[in-house]
Amino acid sequence: MAKHATPQLDQLESGPWPSFVSDIKQEAAMRAKNPKGLDYQIPQDCPDDLLGVLELSYAEKETHWKHGGIVGVFGYGGGVIGRYCDQPEQFSGVAHFHTMRVAQPSGKYYNTKFLRDLCDIWDLRGSGLTNMHGSTGDIVLLGTQTHQLEEIFFELTHNMHVDLGGSGSNLRTPEACLGQSRCEYACYNTQDMCYQLTQDYQDELHRPAFPYKFKFKFDGCPNGCVCAMARSDFAVVGTWKDDIKIDQDKVKAYVGGAIRPNAGAHAGRDWGKFDIQAEMIDRCPSRCMKWDGAKLSIKTADCVRCMHCINTMPQALRIGDERGASILVGAKAPVVDGAQMGSLLMPFISCEAPYDDVKEVIEKIWDWWMEEGKNRERVGETMKRLSFQKLLEVTKIPATACHVKEPRSNPYIFFKEEEVPGGWQRDLVAYRKRHQR
Amino acid sequence: MVFISSGYNPEKPMENRITDIGPHKYDEYFPPVIKKNLGKWLYHEILEPGVLMHVAENGDKVYTVRVGGTRTMSITHIRELCDIADQYCGGYLRWTTRNNVEFMVTNEAAMKKLRDELDSRKFEGGSYKFPVGGTGAGISNMVHTQGWVHCHTPATDASGPVKCVMDAIFDDFKNMRMPAPVRIALACCINMCGAVHCSDIGLVGIHRKPPMIDHQWADQLCEIPLAVAACPTAAVRPIKVEYNGEKVNSIAVKQERCMYCGNCYTMCPALPISDGEGDGIAIMVGGKVSNRISMPKFSKVVVGYIPNEPPRWPTLTNTVKHIVEVYAANARKYERLGDWAERIGWESFFKLTGLEFTHHLIDDFRDPAYYTWRQSTQFKF
Ligand code: HEM
Ligand code: SF4
Ligand code: SF4
Ligand code: SF4
Ligand code: SF4
Numbered sequence: 001m002a003k004h005a006t007p008q009l010d011q012l013e014s015g016p017w018p019s020f021v022s023d024i025k026q027e028a029a030m031r032a033k034n035p036k037g038l039d040y041q042i043p044q045d046c047p048d049d050l051l052g053v054l055e056l057s058y059a060e061k062e063t064h065w066k067h068g069g070i071v072g073v074f075g076y077g078g079g080v081i082g083r084y085c086d087q088p089e090q091f092s093g094v095a096h097f098h099t100m101r102v103a104q105p106s107g108k109y110y111n112t113k114f115l116r117d118l119c120d121i122w123d124l125r126g127s128g129l130t131n132m133h134g135s136t137g138d139i140v141l142l143g144t145q146t147h148q149l150e151e152i153f154f155e156l157t158h159n160m161h162v163d164l165g166g167s168g169s170n171l172r173t174p175e176a177c178l179g180q181s182r183c184e185y186a187c188y189n190t191q192d193m194c195y196q197l198t199q200d201y202q203d204e205l206h207r208p209a210f211p212y213k214f215k216f217k218f219d220g221c222p223n224g225c226v227c228a229m230a231r232s233d234f235a236v237v238g239t240w241k242d243d244i245k246i247d248q249d250k251v252k253a254y255v256g257g258a259i260r261p262n263a264g265a266h267a268g269r270d271w272g273k274f275d276i277q278a279e280m281i282d283r284c285p286s287r288c289m290k291w292d293g294a295k296l297s298i299k300t301a302d303c304v305r306c307m308h309c310i311n312t313m314p315q316a317l318r319i320g321d322e323r324g325a326s327i328l329v330g331a332k333a334p335v336v337d338g339a340q341m342g343s344l345l346m347p348f349i350s351c352e353a354p355y356d357d358v359k360e361v362i363e364k365i366w367d368w369w370m371e372e373g374k375n376r377e378r379v380g381e382t383m384k385r386l387s388f389q390k391l392l393e394v395t396k397i398p399a400t401a402c403h404v405k406e407p408r409s410n411p412y413i414f415f416k417e418e419e420v421p422g423g424w425q426r427d428l429v430a431y432r433k434r435h436q437r
Numbered sequence: 438m439v440f441i442s443s444g445y446n447p448e449k450p451m452e453n454r455i456t457d458i459g460p461h462k463y464d465e466y467f468p469p470v471i472k473k474n475l476g477k478w479l480y481h482e483i484l485e486p487g488v489l490m491h492v493a494e495n496g497d498k499v500y501t502v503r504v505g506g507t508r509t510m511s512i513t514h515i516r517e518l519c520d521i522a523d524q525y526c527g528g529y530l531r532w533t534t535r536n537n538v539e540f541m542v543t544n545e546a547a548m549k550k551l552r553d554e555l556d557s558r559k560f561e562g563g564s565y566k567f568p569v570g571g572t573g574a575g576i577s578n579m580v581h582t583q584g585w586v587h588c589h590t591p592a593t594d595a596s597g598p599v600k601c602v603m604d605a606i607f608d609d610f611k612n613m614r615m616p617a618p619v620r621i622a623l624a625c626c627i628n629m630c631g632a633v634h635c636s637d638i639g640l641v642g643i644h645r646k647p648p649m650i651d652h653q654w655a656d657q658l659c660e661i662p663l664a665v666a667a668c669p670t671a672a673v674r675p676i677k678v679e680y681n682g683e684k685v686n687s688i689a690v691k692q693e694r695c696m697y698c699g700n701c702y703t704m705c706p707a708l709p710i711s712d713g714e715g716d717g718i719a720i721m722v723g724g725k726v727s728n729r730i731s732m733p734k735f736s737k738v739v740v741g742y743i744p745n746e747p748p749r750w751p752t753l754t755n756t757v758k759h760i761v762e763v764y765a766a767n768a769r770k771y772e773r774l775g776d777w778a779e780r781i782g783w784e785s786f787f788k789l790t791g792l793e794f795t796h797h798l799i800d801d802f803r804d805p806a807y808y809t810w811r812q813s814t815q816f817k818f
Contacts, residue, residue, distance in 0.1 A: 009748060015564060016565050017604045018505060018565055024509070024511060026514070065585075067590075119512035119516055119519075122512055136630075142509070152443075158443075161461070163458045180476040180478070191463040225534060226534045263483050265613055268574065269613075307729050308730045333630070335629070
């Protein structure tokens with residue numbers, strides 16, 4: 001018997017898509033039954049109370065979670081997010097309901113032992129509810145109480161050898177696409193770079209010293225499966241420099257209809273016979289491909305490596321051999337100063353472990369941003385306020401035409417004093433000798 | 438309830454303390470076929486909606502079955518996923534960026550059994566537990582944020598509207614009839630934890646009323662200068678007010694300047710902003726992150742406000758479904774929603790979809806606004 005009546009939420013159990021309400025209810029029933037005879041360390045009925053408070057929100061159309069509350073584990077500034085209900089009398093099971101972020105393995109592969117161990121901890125010491133995963137990428141354990149935080153941290157680190165993720169004004173848990181583990185498009189080992197940098201920057205991850213959050217994300221190619229260049233302050237996106245590799249026989253197989261274009265992604269509708277001219281050659285953004293009926297050629301110098309032709313013929317076309325990545329900086333969501341997309345900073349880096357070249361750029365950006373950034377200012381906003389040139393200057397990267405979509409259209413150019421012959425100190429007396437007042 | 442110690446000693450918090458060990462190494466949990474072929478994959482094919490086949494240089498194959506998942510997931514549900522992975526996949530599984538779950542096997546017969554098994558399981562309430570789909574030119578799982586389930590600033594719920602939208606477009610999760618992939622995301626406030634600003638369709642919770650001011654608590658709960666500095670439109674200023682006969686330090690908000698972003702509330706709990714009548718959802722379309730063919734771009738607001746209508750959110754779901762259908766009927770193969778809208782022009786987008794263009798859709802936030810106004814006589818009547 002459910003603890004609270006939830007007439008509105010019950011309506012979210014119908015329909016085909018997996019119902020989170022049904023799932024929370026099944027957890028509530030499981031906890032009520034307690035088949036393992038656990039001595040639950042936080043209230044047994046917390047999933048019931050979570051449904052109760054959510055039903056209240058559905059009735060009033062307002063949230064019932066309080067703002068803030070500083071909790072955490074000793075020595076860390078991130079990884080735990082304090083959460084308190086503003087109706088604690090009615091819903092005592094979720095009066096305190098803190099979130100813990102757990103560092104996920106990059107690419108999010110798991111074995112069942114790891115997951116079951118995590119479930120066991122969260123059964124005993126938490127609500128039994130999670131987010132798999134949070135928007136930043138980590139495993140999110142949803143709902144526990146303050147006195148359990150150190151216990152959970154102890155069990156995570158001692159028994160599972162895994163750490164908390166980031167929250168607050170620090171490096172957030174980095175995230176990578178699955179890359180070379182299962183994708184032929186990956187231009188570098190995204191998971192390895194993600195893992196390596198996560199390990200190297202544990203201090204930045206756990207002890208907030210930044211003006212605001214900072215995110216790394218790693219995409220293996222310009223398809224951008226983890227949206228690195230849209231939602232990370234520092235995006236590493238795989239690319240290549242040389243020719244796209246072409247298997248002409250396979251191209252013919254696509255043209256002849258022996259292989260389905262785009263790996264079969266359009267199989268749900270009859271789009272007619274594959275037309276290489278219309279679907280590939282004419283859609284190439286830089287018009288750098290030619291098909292003469294027998295041979296496909298690509299003018300590499302004009303290719304912008306958009307992936308369209310490769311996606312369209314994955315068996316015939318392949319990324320080049322001179323592989324690496326581009327780095328884009330400054331993407332963010334609207335808060336505070338409007339949404340920003342990442343801007344290209346390094347056209348190409350080679351991505352060899354231990355990634356010292358990448359780290360060098362990161363650290364220069366951090367030094368500058370920590371010095372100049374205002375409270376709650378993302379690095380993208382600092383760039384906007386102090387200019388992209390400033391970012392080039394602090395990272396010592398020479399300006400190239402790759403850095404812009406187009407050159408500036410206003411001539412309000414800031415010159416440095418040393419860039420102008422004679423400097424800025426001028427002789428008014430001498431001037432007045434030439435020009436009367 | 439008896440307190441059970443993990444071994445942690447609060448008297449000596451530093452004793453045996455382990456810190457800064459980070460995540461497990463990624464390849465610890467690779468299924469053997471993945472471990473063997475790292476960096477050696479040759480090509481892939483989508484065999485049917487939700488089923489991928491990757492072929493390695495040496496001829497090895499891995500079949501991936503992808504299922505939709507709720508982001509908010511219980512441990513009972515995770516344990517069920519583990520049971521399936523133990524039975525079929527040697528104990529390995531993975532999650533995708535869009536909260537789908539993937540199971541991998543190495544032969545086609547096992548894939549079919551696994552697929553049928555996953556598709557057969559249902560919750561007591563009737564919904565699927567592990568629907569197979571979400572690949573190619575279809576509609577994948579929605580990324581979303583916390584909403585009323587767990588966050589303090591939402592203007593709408595997250596899991597609820599997501600459930601309803603996914604119900605409405607469920608057929609397209611299991612099919613690939615779209616011109617190109619359609620990515621949908623929901624953020625319950627403009628903080629946008631979920632990168633909504635670059636999805637083909639983004640649903641964003643918005644407030645429409647300036648914050649209330651809790652003079653009784655302002656000075657005790659807030660760093661007032663932080664709240665002042667947080668406001669992007671300089672609507673917040675410090676003042677002294679009479680409260681219960683006493684002069685107290687507090688905050689004033691110039692209401693006509695406020696755009697209800699909630700930044701000040703994030704800095705100062707004495708400025709609550711959520712409101713049952715005022716809050717709701719804006720619909721944005723045409724964003725993308727991929728560099729394929731055209732450049733990545735932000736989504737654009739095409740519906741300025743839809744009221745919160747729990748529990749089934751009918752106006753929202755109908756509008757999303759309608760946009761998807763008009764796009765599917767009109768766009769060219771490979772053309773993302775935003776590329777289609779740009780090709781036909783936004784005038785035509787509004788005409789075809791029948792969505793009403795109102796003054797709310799003209800940008801008025803700082804410099805970026807100017808770049809969105811039309812500086813040409815080329816337009817469509
Ligand atoms: C010493 C010579 C000049 C001075 C002192 C001068 C000064 C100004 C000033 C004060 C403005 C108004 C700026 C504002 O509204 O914020 C202006 C606008 C403008 N000036 Fe000049 N100007 C000079 C020469 C020129 C010349 C030679 C040209 C072009 C051949 C020119 C093109 C313009 C244009 C196009 C605007 C209007 C910009 C707009 O409407 O936004 N100016 N100028
Ligand atoms: S971003 Fe590129 S390399 Fe990474 S998974 Fe996506 S398509 Fe593959
Ligand atoms: S990758 Fe893009 S730009 Fe390069 S040849 Fe292919 S379609 Fe053209
Ligand atoms: S988008 Fe806003 S309301 Fe939603 S979880 Fe993030 S901060 Fe909270
Ligand atoms: S809600 Fe945003 S715009 Fe309004 S007063 Fe607060 S910070 Fe300023």
